[in-house]
Structure formats: structure tokens, C-alpha cells
Amino acid sequence: MQSSDPRHFFETDAEIAKRERREAKTSNTYGNLIKLKSKILGAVVDPRAPSSAIFVAESAGSVRRVQVDGEGDTRTVYRGPTTPVSCVAVGGPGNKTVFAGVWDKNIWSWDIDTKAPGRKYAGHSDFVKAIVCAKLGGKDVLVSGGADKKIIVWDVATGSKLHVLQDSVVNMLSIQDLVVDPASSSEDELCIISASSDPHIRRWKIRLDGWEQFAEPDPATPAAERHTILEHETTVYKLVIDHDGDEVDLWSASGDGSAKCLSRIKGFTTDDTFEHGDHVRAVAVTDQWVITAGRDEDLKVWDRTSGKLYCSLEGHYDEVTELVILRGSAGSSERVCSVSIDGTVRTWPLDKASLDAAVEEQKKPIKPAEEEKPDGEGLLTADEEAELAALMEDDD
Numbered sequence: 173m174q175s176s177d178p179r180h181f182f183e184t185d186a187e188i189a190k191r192e193r194r195e196a197k198t199s200n201t202y203g204n205l206i207k208l209k210s211k212i213l214g215a216v217v218d219p220r221a222p223s224s225a226i227f228v229a230e231s232a233g234s235v236r237r238v239q240v241d242g243e244g245d246t247r248t249v250y251r252g253p254t255t256p257v258s259c260v261a262v263g264g265p266g267n268k269t270v271f272a273g274v275w276d277k278n279i280w281s282w283d284i285d286t287k288a289p290g291r292k293y294a295g296h297s298d299f300v301k302a303i304v305c306a307k308l309g310g311k312d313v314l315v316s317g318g319a320d321k322k323i324i325v326w327d328v329a330t331g332s333k334l335h336v337l338q339d340s341v342v343n344m345l346s347i348q349d350l351v352v353d354p355a356s357s358s359e360d361e362l363c364i365i366s367a368s369s370d371p372h373i374r375r376w377k378i379r380l381d382g383w384e385q386f387a388e389p390d391p392a393t394p395a396a397e398r399h400t401i402l403e404h405e406t407t408v409y410k411l412v413i414d415h416d417g418d419e420v421d422l423w424s425a426s427g428d429g430s431a432k433c434l435s436r437i438k439g440f441t442t443d444d445t446f447e448h449g450d451h452v453r454a455v456a457v458t459d460q461w462v463i464t465a466g467r468d469e470d471l472k473v474w475d476r477t478s479g480k481l482y483c484s485l486e487g488h489y490d491e492v493t494e495l496v497i498l499r500g501s502a503g504s505s506e507r508v509c510s511v512s513i514d515g516t517v518r519t520w521p522l523d524k525a526s527l528d529a530a531v532e533e534q535k536k537p538i539k540p541a542e543e544e545k546p547d548g549e550g551l552l553t554a555d556e557e558a559e560l561a562a563l564m565e566d567d568d
Contacts, residue, residue, distance in 0.1 A: 194489040194514075197469075200538045202487035202530065203510065203518025206244040208236065212511040214259040215494040219267050220284075223500035226509055227270055228517065231256040235272045235282070240498070240509060240519045250282040252289055263305020264312050264328050271314060273300030279316055279326075291331045296320050302350045308362045309380040315364055317347025323366060325378055335383045337376055341399045345369035351411045355420040355436065365422065367408035372400035373424060373440070391439040401440045404428050409453050409466075416459050423462075425452040431464045446474050456495040456508055461522060463508050465492035471510055471520065473527065483531050490514035 210232035218225035224241045233253040239245035255275035262270050262284070269290060272280045279300055281290035298319035305328075306313050312328040321344050323337035338344065349367040353375065356363035362378040363386075375386035390398040403424070410425040414433075421443065422434040431452050435443035446462055453466035461482070462474040469492060471485040490513040498507045498519070506522045521527060 197486075197489035197538070198514075200487055200489075202534060203485065203516075203520050204240065204244075205487070206238060206240065206246065206517040208238075208246060208515045208517065210234070211256075211513045211515055212517070213256060213493055213513075215496050215509070215511045215517075216260050216262060217496050217498065219262055223498050223507075226496050226498075226511075226517070227260045227262065228511055229257040229260040229272060233257060233274070235260050235270055238517050240517065244517075248287070250280075250287055252280055252282075253278075258299060258301050259303050261303045261305050261314070263314065269328070271303055271305065273303045273316060273318075275299045277318070279303060279314065291328075293326050293331055295324050295326075295333055295336075296322065298346075302347050302366075304350045304352055304364070306352050306357075306362050306364075307359075308378065309360050311380070313362070315350055315362075315378075317350050317366060317368075319346040321345055321347070321368075323347060323350070323364070323376070325383070334380065335378065337378075337383055337385075339372075339374060339385060339399070341385075342372055343370065344372070344374065348407065348409050349411045351413055353413060353420075353422075354415070355413075365411055365413075367411045367424065369407045371404045371406050371408060371426070371428075372402055373404075373408055373411070373422075373434075374400050388439065391441050401434065403432055403434060403440075403442045404430070409451075410455055412455055412457060414457050416457070423455050423457055425455040425464065425466070427451045431455040431462065433462075444479060446472075446479065448472055453491065453493055454495040454510075456497050458497060458506050458522060463495055465495055465510055467491050469512070469514075471495070471508070473522075483527055485520055485527075485530060486534050487518050488512040488514050488516060 210230040212228045214229035215226050225239050228236050235250040237248040253274045257272045257274050259273040268284050269281050270284050277296045279293035296318040300316055300318050302317040304315050314326040314328050317323045325335040346369040351365050353363040353365050364376045366374045377384050387397045387399050390396040404426040405428040407427040408424050412423040414421045419436050421436050425431045429449055431446045432442050433444040434440040448464040451467040452464050456463045462476050465471045469488045473482045475482050492510050492512045494511050496509045507519050509519045511517050
């Protein structure tokens, strides 16, 4: 196998400094560390254990269930693809199926309990980058978005394409994320919101017999219509619906370095902006906090009411790709789980006392790491490393 170790190739001074800085951080165990052997490209909460488990998308071509408590059980693995898995979702009848969007242009599926492979959904002409599950007209449906600039709606049971969505007005680039908007959905009409490598956010109405793109009054010019939400300057990587808020607002994270609250009652215009300072790949919200993360490796925790930065959580030593809120029963503490290209899963408390303790812990010296010998499992080829690095760069 061709080496992917950067020390075997020419490096600039900046690249050397970056590598050495990251190597110095590798031995930290902040955030209840769980170390996997593969880069983690996405994650979603396990709906059957929403306070303690997630599914992660691995560059090794698998989906893995990670139990974040105790000793961090990672033994449940769903295998089959031979190329990286970029995104993961749970759905189907009874939420018993895990789906994976894969670089091989397909969507794979497995029975969660038996790990038996299920139906494969083939229809994209490039990497599948986002998937989400929903109900529509009594059917279980899967919605996927790809680097081919298409959104496809699938019948989960039959594997057939119901619709292919494309913007005929504003050029839509590679899809980055998809979310269901419950406030605008009904039993017979599903509202999906998409983010892409262009700065436009789009809302789609989907029915079993057809679809259309939302066209709404432009808040700036009420007499005019707008087909997209344009509040960022460049790529929008992540969308989150605030299910806890009264207005069910939309949150977005962008390559322009910011995360924003887009107010529903104000026509999805910006209500609050949180300037993270570098490419923001992920955002998560609770009733008290806004958490942002991305290329600069740190999680930033913001006071939602004041908008001020409360603290930064250090630990990851490569780009953070996803944040997942873990919620227990009513009255229990919430936590946030972060995953990264560095192959680690970290779980952070969200009560003030524990956040303060985590920040104090980070001030202590880090013990040097013992050098690990790679065993080949989960490693990418040099070509795959280069392709992944290109995908993680600006998609402008």
C-alpha cells in the first residue's frame, strides 16, 4: 500500500508546524475519549438509546455503533462498502434500519439488531453526502443528497425513486446536509431543507405524487418572491432544527466562519450570529447553549441568551465533523458528543459546573503519547487521503 504518512512527502513550514501541533495533542483524553481506527465523517444519535449511543460513519467503509458510557462499547459494526461512508441515518419501519451514504454512489442499509445487509439504493452519479429518513403518506421514505447536485426521494420498502429534486432557478452545487422541517410538514406533505456548497439554503415540499420548491415573499422586498434562503457568504455545511424552541427555528453552520439562527417568524432571516472564526462544520443547540465546531478542532460553547462565548473545549486534533446532543429522560443532564477526522469520539457535559471542571482539566500538562503502530485497519490509500482532504476543503 502506498504510504499516506505526510512525513514521507514534501511539507511546507506551515504544514510541518500544523502536524507537530496536532501530534502534541494526540495523547489527551479530554471528553471521555473513545479512539477508533478510522476517520469519522458523520454521526447520528441512536434513537433507541438517545442518552448514551450514536452511530458513526467511518472512512474505513463501515457504520459503527458507539456506546459512549462505561468502557465505550464499539463492537457493533455494519460492514459491506469498500469505500468511505460519509453519512448515516436511522429509519425505516420501527426505526430498525441504519442507512449509510457511501462514496461508491450508493446508499447501503442494515438491520440494526442482526446487522444483516438490506436493500441498496442506487441512483446517484457521485458521492452520497447527506441522508435523512421520514414518513410520507404512510410510507417510510429516505431522502438523499449527493455531490452530483441532486436530491433523491426513495421508497424505503421497494427501493424505487419517487422524485429527483433540482433547483431550476438558482444553480445548486453539491449537497452538504438535509433536515426534515416538522413545523411545515404534514402526513401527506413533507418539508425538507437542504444545504449545499453554494451559500443558498432551499426548502422543498414533497408529496407522493409530486414536489415543488418553496417560493416565499422576500423579507427585503415583500412584493418579490425568493426561492432560496441566502444568509451566508459561502458553503453551508450543517442545518439543525431547534425542536426545543417555541418557534422551531432553523440553525445553520457555514464555511464563512459563522453559525446563525434563522428565525421562522421573520422569514428565515438571521436572528442571531455566532462568529466561530474558522470553517464551521457543525452546530448544536440546547435551551441554554449553542455549540459550534469545525476546522479549528475546538468546540466553542456559547451562552444562548447573551450570545457570549462561555468556554472552549479542546481535545480533538483534526477537524470536527459532527456534533450530536445526547438527551436522557426529563430532568436528566444533556451532553454533547463530538466526532472528528482524528478518529475520536468525545462526550462533553453541558451543566456549568462540569464545563468549568473540563476547562480546568485542560490547563494541566498532557502526558506524552506512546507511539502506536498502525495495523492497516481503517487506513485510507494515499489517493483516498488526497480525495478526502479535497472534499474537506472549500466547496466553493
